[in-house]
Amino acid sequence: MTGFRPSLRRTPTTDPALGKRAFDLLCITMAFVLLVHAAHLPPWLTGALAVVLAARWRQRRRGGRNAPAWIKLPLIGLLLGAVVMQNGTLFGREPGSAFAVGLLVLKLLESEHRRDARVGIAFACFALMSALLFDQGLVASFFVCLGIVPALATLRSLEEIEPGTSLASEFKPVLLALLAAVPLSLFAFLFVPRLSTPLWGAPQNAASTTGLSNRLAPGDMMELMTDDTPALRVTFAGPPPANADRYFRAFTMQWFDGKAWAPGFRSARRPPAPAEYGTQTVYEVSVEPTHDRVVPMLDLPMAAPPDTTMRADHTVLAQKRIDEVTSFQGLAATRYRLEATLDDDVRRENLLLPAGVGPRARALASSWAQRFGNDSAAIAGAALAMFHADFSYTLAAPPLGRDRIDDFLFGTREGYCEHFASTFTFLMRAAGLPARVVTGYQGGYWNANARYLLVRRSDAHAWSEVWLEGRGWVRFDPTAAVRPERVQLGAAAANAGHGGDDGLFDMAWVRNLRDRWDVVNQWWNRGVIGFDALRQQGLLQPFGIARAEASELVAIFAVGCALLVAVALGWALFQPREGDGLDASMRRLQRKLARVGVVRRTGEGPKHFLARAARALPGQRNALERLGELYLRSRYGHDEPPPESVIRFRREVKEFKARRVVK
Amino acid sequence: MPPHVQRLVAWAERRLPSLTRLRQAEPLPILLHRRRIYIVPTGFGMGFSVLLAVMLVGALNYANNAALMLTCLLGAAASGSMLVAFRVLNGLTIGGVRAGTARAGESVRVSIDVAASQRERMAVRLDVAGREFAFVVPDGGTTTVEFELPTEFRGWLALPRMRLHSRWPFGLFRAWSWLHPDRNVLVYPRPEALGPKPFEPSGDTDRGRPRPGDEPAALREYRAGDPRRQIAWKLSARHHGLLVKDLEQPAPQEDWRLDWDGMHGLDDESRIARLTRWIDEAREAGRRWSLRLPDAYFDVAQGDEHYHRCMTALALRP
Numbered sequence: 001m002t003g004f005r006p007s008l009r010r011t012p013t014t015d016p017a018l019g020k021r022a023f024d025l026l027c028i029t030m031a032f033v034l035l036v037h038a039a040h041l042p043p044w045l046t047g048a049l050a051v052v053l054a055a056r057w058r059q060r061r062r063g064g065r066n067a068p069a070w071i072k073l074p075l076i077g078l079l080l081g082a083v084v085m086q087n088g089t090l091f092g093r094e095p096g097s098a099f100a101v102g103l104l105v106l107k108l109l110e111s112e113h114r115r116d117a118r119v120g121i122a123f124a125c126f127a128l129m130s131a132l133l134f135d136q137g138l139v140a141s142f143f144v145c146l147g148i149v150p151a152l153a154t155l156r157s158l159e160e161i162e163p164g165t166s167l168a169s170e171f172k173p174v175l176l177a178l179l180a181a182v183p184l185s186l187f188a189f190l191f192v193p194r195l196s197t198p199l200w201g202a203p204q205n206a207a208s209t210t211g212l213s214n215r216l217a218p219g220d221m222m223e224l225m226t227d228d229t230p231a232l233r234v235t236f237a238g239p240p241p242a243n244a245d246r247y248f249r250a251f252t253m254q255w256f257d258g259k260a261w262a263p264g265f266r267s268a269r270r271p272p273a274p275a276e277y278g279t280q281t282v283y284e285v286s287v288e289p290t291h292d293r294v295v296p297m298l299d300l301p302m303a304a305p306p307d308t309t310m311r312a313d314h315t316v317l318a319q320k321r322i323d324e325v326t327s328f329q330g331l332a333a334t335r336y337r338l339e340a341t342l343d344d345d346v347r348r349e350n351l352l353l354p355a356g357v358g359p360r361a362r363a364l365a366s367s368w369a370q371r372f373g374n375d376s377a378a379i380a381g382a383a384l385a386m387f388h389a390d391f392s393y394t395l396a397a398p399p400l401g402r403d404r405i406d407d408f409l410f411g412t413r414e415g416y417c418e419h420f421a422s423t424f425t426f427l428m429r430a431a432g433l434p435a436r437v438v439t440g441y442q443g444g445y446w447n448a449n450a451r452y453l454l455v456r457r458s459d460a461h462a463w464s465e466v467w468l469e470g471r472g473w474v475r476f477d478p479t480a481a482v483r484p485e486r487v488q489l490g491a492a493a494a495n496a497g498h499g500g501d502d503g504l505f506d507m508a509w510v511r512n513l514r515d516r517w518d519v520v521n522q523w524w525n526r527g528v529i530g531f532d533a534l535r536q537q538g539l540l541q542p543f544g545i546a547r548a549e550a551s552e553l554v555a556i557f558a559v560g561c562a563l564l565v566a567v568a569l570g571w572a573l574f575q576p577r578e579g580d581g582l583d584a585s586m587r588r589l590q591r592k593l594a595r596v597g598v599v600r601r602t603g604e605g606p607k608h609f610l611a612r613a614a615r616a617l618p619g620q621r622n623a624l625e626r627l628g629e630l631y632l633r634s635r636y637g638h639d640e641p642p643p644e645s646v647i648r649f650r651r652e653v654k655e656f657k658a659r660r661v662v663k
Numbered sequence: 664m665p666p667h668v669q670r671l672v673a674w675a676e677r678r679l680p681s682l683t684r685l686r687q688a689e690p691l692p693i694l695l696h697r698r699r700i701y702i703v704p705t706g707f708g709m710g711f712s713v714l715l716a717v718m719l720v721g722a723l724n725y726a727n728n729a730a731l732m733l734t735c736l737l738g739a740a741a742s743g744s745m746l747v748a749f750r751v752l753n754g755l756t757i758g759g760v761r762a763g764t765a766r767a768g769e770s771v772r773v774s775i776d777v778a779a780s781q782r783e784r785m786a787v788r789l790d791v792a793g794r795e796f797a798f799v800v801p802d803g804g805t806t807t808v809e810f811e812l813p814t815e816f817r818g819w820l821a822l823p824r825m826r827l828h829s830r831w832p833f834g835l836f837r838a839w840s841w842l843h844p845d846r847n848v849l850v851y852p853r854p855e856a857l858g859p860k861p862f863e864p865s866g867d868t869d870r871g872r873p874r875p876g877d878e879p880a881a882l883r884e885y886r887a888g889d890p891r892r893q894i895a896w897k898l899s900a901r902h903h904g905l906l907v908k909d910l911e912q913p914a915p916q917e918d919w920r921l922d923w924d925g926m927h928g929l930d931d932e933s934r935i936a937r938l939t940r941w942i943d944e945a946r947e948a949g950r951r952w953s954l955r956l957p958d959a960y961f962d963v964a965q966g967d968e969h970y971h972r973c974m975t976a977l978a979l980r981p
Contacts, residue, residue, distance in 0.1 A: 118707050118834070122714050125737060129718050129730045136729035145733055152740060155833040159786045161797050177747070177832065181739035188735040189728075198724045324726065529728050572746040572753065573697055 015113040020061075021163035025154040025170060026117050027057045029124050030105055032147040036131040036140070037101045042086055045098060049105045056108050067109040075106055097130050114158050121151050138524040149174050184564050191557035193550040194533040212250050212460055214294070216439055217260035221418050224460040225395055230288055231441060232296055232455040233522055237282035240453055243443055245334040247299040247463070247475065248285075248455065250440040252313035254349050258357040259404060261422060261437045264349050269312040272472065274300060278335035286327040286526065293317045296440050296455075298332035299475070305329050312346075313436070325530040338472030342434065350434035350467065358405030358426060365430030376468045379431050383424055384481040391420070393483035420478035421462035428476075434467035438475075449512070450519045582634055582641045585650040589627065593617075596658040606631055616661070623656055688821070688845035693757040695827070700752050700840045702745055708835035711741060741835050748838040751784050751829040755800065760822065762848040764971070766939075770811040771848055773822065778805040790826040817852040817935070817978045851974045854940035855933065861919050861941050881909045918963050919945050919952040935977050942977075946970050956980070 018026070030053055038046045052075070056067070079102040080090070087095035104127055107120050128147045132140070153170045157163060164170050212224070232248065240246075254264030280302060287295060295308060295316045304310035305328040307319050318326065353362075365379075372378040390413055397415040401407040405426050408419055421437050428435035442461035444453040463477040540548045540556075548556075590600050590609075598613045610628035614621045630652065634645040704712065715738050722730035758776040765771035777787065777800055784800040789808050800806045814820055828839035882895060885905035899906045921941050926934055938954065945952040946965070953963040954973045961973050 118710075122711055126714060126718060129722070129733050132727055132730040132733065133725065136727055141729040141732070144729070145736060148733070148737060148740070152833060155835075159831050159834050161786050161799055173832070177743060178736065178740055181736060181743050184739035184742070185732065185735035188739065189732050192719070192723070192731065192735070194726065195723050198726070199720070200724060528732070531728050532726060568743065568746050572750050 015115050018112055018114060018117055019157065019160075019163060021160075021167075021170070022114075022117060022154060022157040023060055023111070024057075024167070025150055025157050026111060026120060027053060027108065028167075029121060029147070029150040029154055030108055032150055033101060033104060033124050033127045033131075036128060036144050036147060037097060039140075040094060040134050041098050041101065045082060045086075045102065049102060053105050053108060066112050072106065072109050075109070076103070079103070079106065093133060097127070097133075100127055100130065117154060117158055121154050124151050136529055138521055141524075141528075148178065152177070184561070187560050187564060188557065189531075190536075190539065191553050191560060193553045193557075194531075194536050196533040212290070212292075212294075212296075212439055212441075214251050214253075214292070215260050215262050216251075216253055216418055216422065216437060216462060221416070221460055221462070224457045225416065227457040229457050230454055230518070230521075231290075231457045231459070232285050232287055232444070232453075234283055234285045234298070234444070234453040234455065235451065236453070240446060241281055241298070241334045246441075246443055246453070247334075247461075248296040248441040249299045249301075249314060249438050250294050250296040251438070252311075252315050252465075253437040253439065254313075254352075256352070256354060256422075256426070256437075258354040261425075263315070264313075264436075269343070271310050271312050271314050272339045272341070274302070274333060274336040275339045275472070276337045277302075277333035279333070281332045281334060283330050283332065284327055285330055286325055286522075287322050288525070289324050290322050293319075293321055295322070295328055297328075297330050298334070299440075300333055300336045300338075302331045302333055324532060325525045327526075340470050340472040342467055342472075347434050347467070350436050351429050351432070353426065353429050358403060358409075358430070360406045361409050361423070361427060362430040364409070365427045368427075369431040374469070376433050376466070379433060380428065380466055380468075380476055383427050384476065384478060387420060387424070387478050388481040391415075391482050393479065417479040418462040420482060421464050424476065424478040425464045425466075428464065428466050436465050438463055438465055442477075447515045447518060449515045450522075452522075454518055580641065581646045582631070582649060585646070585653045586631065589653045589656065592653075592656065592658045596660045598658075606635070617658065619659060619661065620656070623652075627652055627656065688843045690845045691758060691760060693842055693844060695752050695755045695757075695840050697749075697753060700749055700838055702749055702836050702838045705830060705834060705837050708741075708837075711835055715741070741833065744833045745836045745838075747832050748829055748836045750782070751787060751831045752827060752838050752840055754781065755779055755784065755787070755827070757827070757842055757844065758805070760844055760846045764849070764851060764974075765814055766851045767814050767817045767853040770813045771820070771850060772809060773812055773848060774807050774809040775825075775844075776805050776807050777827075779803070784829075786829055786831040788828050788830075790828065791823060812848065814850045817850050819847040819979075820850050822846050822848065849975060849978055851978050852935045852939045852980075854943055855936035858937050858940060861921055861925075882906045883909050917950070919950055920955070920963070921945075921952055922955045923957055924955070931980065935980055939974070939977055942970065942973055 031050070034041075034046060034049055034053065059067075079099065083095050083099045083102065084090055086098070089095055090099060100123070104120065104123055107116070107123075111117055111120055125148070128144050128151070131144050134140075149171055152174045156174060157170055234240075234248075251263060253261035255262045277300075281298060283298060285295070285297065295305070295318050297305075297314075297316045299314075301310060301314055301316055304316055308316050308328065309319075310316050316328075318328070368379045368382050372382065392414050393416060394414045395416055397419060398412045400412065405423055408415060408423055409427075418439075421439075425435040425437050439460070439462045441455045441459045442463075443459050444455035446452075447454055461479070463475060463479065465473045466476050468474050536553065537547045537549075540552070545552065586606065593613050594600075596617065598616050600609045604612075607628060610624050610631070614624040614628075617624065627649070630645065630649050634641040634649055715734060718730065718734040718737075722728075722734050756778045758778055760776075761774045763772040775789070777789075777798070779800040780803060783802045787798055787800055787806075789796045789798070789810075791810050792812050794810065796808050796810060798806045798808060812820065812823070822844050825842045825844075826839055827842055828837055830837050882898065883906070885894065885899075885907050889907045893908050895906045895908045919941065921938055923934060923938070926937060929937070942952060942954065944950075949965070951963050951965040952973075954961045954976070956976055959976055961969065961976070
């Protein structure tokens with residue numbers, strides 16, 4: 001029996017083997033793919049794949065060849081099992097990309113021929129792109145684009161006859177080629193028509209990472225409070241409002257089930273107009289993707305921005321989910337008093353309390369109600385005074401028991417905004433005052449360089465609104481009673497006393513650098529990531545086309561590509577003329593003489609040619625003889641024609657006018 | 664090749680002569696220019712463009728602009744590589760073709776000069792005689808490609824069509840140009856394997872005898888039996904022993920007078936084969952020979968020039 005070697009694939013005999021340099025570059029490409037995916041792959045998988053990659057590289061360097069099937073097959077099985085174990089499925093963004101990256105690295109085990117390398121590189125390009133589905137920020141995109149360099153260098157080294165002197169010598173021409181490709185790619189990027197509706201379902205991002213939610217339960221916001229991702233960027237037409245006035249309201253919640261707050265019934269009523277208000281603030285808020293319709297607006301929104309609607313509780317809803325960075329024009333009054341009318345059903349809704357929750361809190365509230373009677377402001381003041389006296393602010397709130405209200409009020413007495421807002425609202429309702437919870441953002445960071453307010457997710461906040469007889473809905477922020485810095489200075493200041501260890505990041509120059517970096521990020525988010533079908537349609541506005549249709553975009557794209565191709569063809573076809581300046585002038589003289597019928601013959605030297613021309617054009621004999629003399633002296637009198645005589649010859653040729661002999 | 668493909672190729676060659684360069688051979692030097700360089704994507708290039716299309720649709724569907732930018736960058740770099748492939752071939756000059764000598768049935772060594780007046784040309788490939796030669800043409804320099812052509816018959820052998828191509832830089836596109844240089848290679852006739860010696864007129868029997876005027880090659884000690892007239896008397900007088908002039912003259916050989924008509928009952932090819940063998944033998948043995956053909960006569964001589972003249976005449980016999 002002849003030797004039977006199980007092989008996963010047949011090897012074409014004509015396919016040339018991979019050179020050492022090409023294999024090195026292939027390994028670098030795969031390592032790059034692994035690197036850009038490392039952010040979302042489980043660390044053990046990244047580590048294991050890196051080990052496989054390094055081992056294979058070493059093995060081939062020592063002269064090893066294709067790994068046998070008994071190594072490859074178990075590894076693939078292991079990868080499959082690991083991915084399914086980790087994610088529970090093989091389908092979806094995370095498991096899919098993990099499996100693809102794993103297969104790509106394992107493909108190295110059987111990469112011995114040019115065909116393997118090409119297949120590997122093609123899928124590496126795809127894997128690079130899939131990394132952008134997770135993060136299309138500036139840094140991530142830059143790194144992913146950098147991954148093209150080793151990929152193309154690998155393809156190039158497959159064609160190379162002799163490998164270059166060093167790895168850098170392989171990368172440099174590829175970088176140049178990529179630079180040359182930038183104009184065309186930018187053009188294509190601008191004019192490839194965007195889809196206004198996706199062809200198939202876009203991947204749903206996990207809701208937990210997108211900011212505020214329409215539910216508020218103590219502990220829910222924990223993740224947000226430690227997340228420094230930008231949530232809003234706000235530019236003001238005038239000076240920015242004071243920090244204590246920067247309340248951006250998103251969700252208003254009336255419904256409480258003892259554990260969590262949720263928005264109440266949707267009322268068709270108009271929002272109550274402010275009866276009095278101070279100066280109005282004109283601003284533009286650009287909202288990072290939340291995958292929700294609610295737009296955080298500066299309190300109190302005076303009117304719904306275009307393409308949005310405002311509910312009776314001043315919640316502003318966009319017409320579409322905010323899936324990309326979107327800007328809204330807003331008008332707000334930070335000091336206001338609302339109309340003091342409250343419908344009965346709204347009043348009833350805002351007094352509802354779940355049965356059996358917080359008996360001790362109810363007892364406390366009714367004691368206040370008896371003591372202060374109808375003085376609603378005094379009741380609220382008593383609650384705030386209690387918070388101020390006995391409660392402390394901490395992000396590391398201890399867990400609460402079954403009855404969250406009583407446990408917090410009479411047990412732990414430590415927590416942050418949502419504990420305070422939730423409990424305060426409960427107490428107000430128990431005391432007979434209509435009250436509700438509002439969530440949103442408070443504070444923000446004023447970027448003095450670019451003059452905008454950066455609101456991070458960690459600025460998320462919850463507060464209460466209480467309906468006071470004769471004054472309407474009034475904002476009460478119990479957190480401010482506990483820890484005034486939270487509202488005066490922002491979330492970072494409130495946390496500083498509790499293990500805030502970012503002293504290094506508070507240095508002025510670091511902050512300055514971070515400001516500038518955020519400006520760049522914002523530019524990227526708005527200009528590149530947020531460049532959607534709508535923005536594309538407005539692309540041609542400077543040229544008088546209000547709304548560019550897809551067909552127009554395609555036409556422009558085609559014309560522009562043709563123009564760029566023409567430029568590139570010009571470059572490809574350009575061949576410098578042979579010879580130096582003297583030759584160029586001589587060619588010009590020949591053209592002039594040819595027009596009057598003296599054509600230089602093949603193989604005719606300059607001396608004979610000019611002598612013949614002088615005979616044919618007796619009127620210009622002197623000029624031609626002088627030209628001939630000058631040419632011969634410049635050409636043959638020196639190794640290199642001296643520049644001054646080249647210039648002189650050129651001038652004289654220019655002045656020379658060939659006149660036809662009149663016979 | 665299936666018949667419809669053959670018809671297609673025939674049509675292409677009729678309509679696009681420069682696509683295949685089937686129509687006529689052209690004189691050297693051949694300058695490659697834009698009207699005779701063709702570019703098509705390779706199989707890998709087609710696969711890569713499908714991949715780019717998938718990436719484009721995915722990026723558009725997910726409204727992922729960073730991915731779209733990556734796709735555009737890859738696509739632009741790929742299409743730019745088409746022009747680079749073109750520039751590898753554009754302006755190349757195929758100059759001198761030199762050929763060695765070979766007999767029919769052997770392979771003849773041919774070398775071709777490929778020159779570039781500007782730019783270094785990476786990874787130029789030449790398909791000829793069933794093989795592919797890859798080389799680099801330096802900037803302003805010349806690269807010589809040597810290959811072997813199999814031969815079958817004596818006489819002029821036309822150089823085959825050759826394809827100069829390149830997949831530089833990424834292997835996505837292949838630029839090519841057909842070359843059909845108007846240059847023939849002379850193939851000498853094949854000698855017959857066995858046969859009689861040529862007729863030799865019986866010469867003088869005095870072989871081994873030095874001719875007058877022969878120079879002594881060396882002096883050596885006298886050994887018993889040396890002829891007396893070889894003793895160098897005058898030099899010996901100054902020595903103790905006798906010295907002998909060693910006349911190492913090769914045995915003189917008769918000139919061969921080779922005659923086409925000297926053979927009877929043979930057809931033309933057999934005569935050519937026999938004459939070829941005789942000339943080869945004469946050359947190896949250091950003889951002088953003359954050759955008489957029905958329409959030519961080469962007088963007695965020896966040396967390479969004489970040899971090649973005779974062989975050429977034989978090779979080109981009708």
